[in-house]
Amino acid sequence: MKDFYNKLPAIIQDVAVSLAGLKQKRVRYDSYFRQVFSAQLEREKWSEDQSLAFQNLQISHALERAASTPYYSKLFESIGAHWSELCDDKNFKKIPITYKGSVSENPEAFKTRSTFKSDKIISTSGTTGKSLVFPASKKFDSEQWAVWWRYRARFGIEQWTKCALFSSTPIVPSHETQRFYRANHAYNEYRFSVFHISEKTVSSYVESLNKIKAPWIHGNPSALSLLAKLMLDHNLKLGHTVRWLTIGSENLQDWQEKVLIQVFGTKPIQHYGLMEGVANISQCPNGNLHTDEDFSFVEYIKQEESDNCLIVGTSFCNDAFSLIRYSTGDIATPKEGRCACGRPGRLVSSIDGRFTDYITLAGGERVASLAGPFHSTPGLSEAQIYQDHAGALTIRYVPSIDWDNRNLISLEKKLRDRIGNSLPIRFQIVDKVERTPRGKAKLVISDFTPE
Numbered sequence: 001m002k003d004f005y006n007k008l009p010a011i012i013q014d015v016a017v018s019l020a021g022l023k024q025k026r027v028r029y030d031s032y033f034r035q036v037f038s039a040q041l042e043r044e045k046w047s048e049d050q051s052l053a054f055q056n057l058q059i060s061h062a063l064e065r066a067a068s069t070p071y072y073s074k075l076f077e078s079i080g081a082h083w084s085e086l087c088d089d090k091n092f093k094k095i096p097i098t099y100k101g102s103v104s105e106n107p108e109a110f111k112t113r114s115t116f117k118s119d120k121i122i123s124t125s126g127t128t129g130k131s132l133v134f135p136a137s138k139k140f141d142s143e144q145w146a147v148w149w150r151y152r153a154r155f156g157i158e159q160w161t162k163c164a165l166f167s168s169t170p171i172v173p174s175h176e177t178q179r180f181y182r183a184n185h186a187y188n189e190y191r192f193s194v195f196h197i198s199e200k201t202v203s204s205y206v207e208s209l210n211k212i213k214a215p216w217i218h219g220n221p222s223a224l225s226l227l228a229k230l231m232l233d234h235n236l237k238l239g240h241t242v243r244w245l246t247i248g249s250e251n252l253q254d255w256q257e258k259v260l261i262q263v264f265g266t267k268p269i270q271h272y273g274l275m276e277g278v279a280n281i282s283q284c285p286n287g288n289l290h291t292d293e294d295f296s297f298v299e300y301i302k303q304e305e306s307d308n309c310l311i312v313g314t315s316f317c318n319d320a321f322s323l324i325r326y327s328t329g330d331i332a333t334p335k336e337g338r339c340a341c342g343r344p345g346r347l348v349s350s351i352d353g354r355f356t357d358y359i360t361l362a363g364g365e366r367v368a369s370l371a372g373p374f375h376s377t378p379g380l381s382e383a384q385i386y387q388d389h390a391g392a393l394t395i396r397y398v399p400s401i402d403w404d405n406r407n408l409i410s411l412e413k414k415l416r417d418r419i420g421n422s423l424p425i426r427f428q429i430v431d432k433v434e435r436t437p438r439g440k441a442k443l444v445i446s447d448f449t450p451e
């Protein structure tokens with residue numbers, strides 16, 4: 001099927017993409033979705049107390065559902081508790097954390113019932129580790145899309161607003177040399193390839209963007225910042241105003257934000273979410289990141305030897321599959337206080353990357369949260385830490401126009417403050433940092449396993 005699609009002319013591929021979009025639109029955005037969406041909008045006006053009461057009720061439903069799965073029924077038995085005894089906060093925290101490995105090893109054990117025809121099969125790729133395949137109920141799909149549209153609505157982005165989308169889904173064939181997007185007319189969406197962005201193609205990208213004139217650009221920060229940097233290098237500009245720049249699926253690094261603002265003339269807005277649906281965090285117009293408390297139960301669990309917290313979540317909406325206290329592997333820094341916008345939800349000051357973004361010292365000690373030194377270094381377009389088999393570090397970086405070589409001295413010092421002096425560090429200028437097969441740039445790539 002893919003081979004057949006790849007051989008079609010671009011304009012016919014647009015038709016194929018649009019027809020698939022139309023079919024998906026009918027199923028996804030039906031009357032049930034609209035009902036879920038308006039209920040979510042209503043809950044955004046709730047007081048903290050109302051929000052908390054709703055959350056407690058959802059936690060008890062989630063525990064009851066979990067008790068019908070082989071995995072959690074056994075787990076609850078092992079801690080000697082009936083599901084109903086685990087609803088209060090203190091007992092809930094006695095439930096051991098569920099890791100992705102246990103789920104991907106035996107997903108059957110997490111199913112609450114047999115699969116329905118209306119269930120969707122979701123496959124998470126994950127930049128590290130194993131993939132996970134699980135069923136998601138119709139309710140889950142609707143709640144998840146509604147929570148994303150609620151966040152967009154806060155900024156005035158309505159459904160079917162014309163969007164230039166930079167997506168990891170490969171719908172532009174790899175042999176394409178002319179037009180690096182395909183149109184999904186059903187969604188008013190122009191899906192640009194993140195895999196074709198280069199020195200050679202950047203002018204064609206800008207030409208297409210200028211023809212389409214989408215007020216909304218959405219994509220992952222690695223792709224958009226690469227495009228922005230190439231536009232700067234080649235002195236290429238957009239001929240229209242971008243009203244919204246939304247980013248997702250990766251953490252936004254400081255150097256990426258700078259180049260995005262410079263090129264697109266607007267501050268990127270962001271949310272955090274994952275396919276498993278155990279946690280969702282959305283920005284508000286005040287710039288604060290709010291935990292979506294009505295979507296799932298999120299715990300920020302403080303990690304030893306670090307200021308960061310691991311994001312652990314319990315899903316409310318998936319009737320087909322249970323995840324209780326599931327470790328996302330992502331880290332965040334919670335923030336005290338409430339937001340003046342009045343929306344409920346605990347605040348987070350930053351989402352700080354994957355818990356697996358760490359380097360390992362010779363003694364086996366791990367050092368995570370290494371983005372800080374790079375954020376405070378001016379003139380960087382991109383950076384990545386590579387740790388080789390022997391443990392040595394190579395800092396790969398892409399300098400921008402205002403780069404000054406003396407910055408390396410202070411950067412090395414800031415890194416040394418965190419990792420000490422035991423590992424050699426060298427610096428290497430590259431054209432772009434290594435991407436994962438899905439086109440994302442990771443801060444740390446490590447091939448080192450100490451003895």
Ligand SMILES: [Zn+2]
Nearest residue numbers: 284288339341
């Ligand atoms: Zn707010």
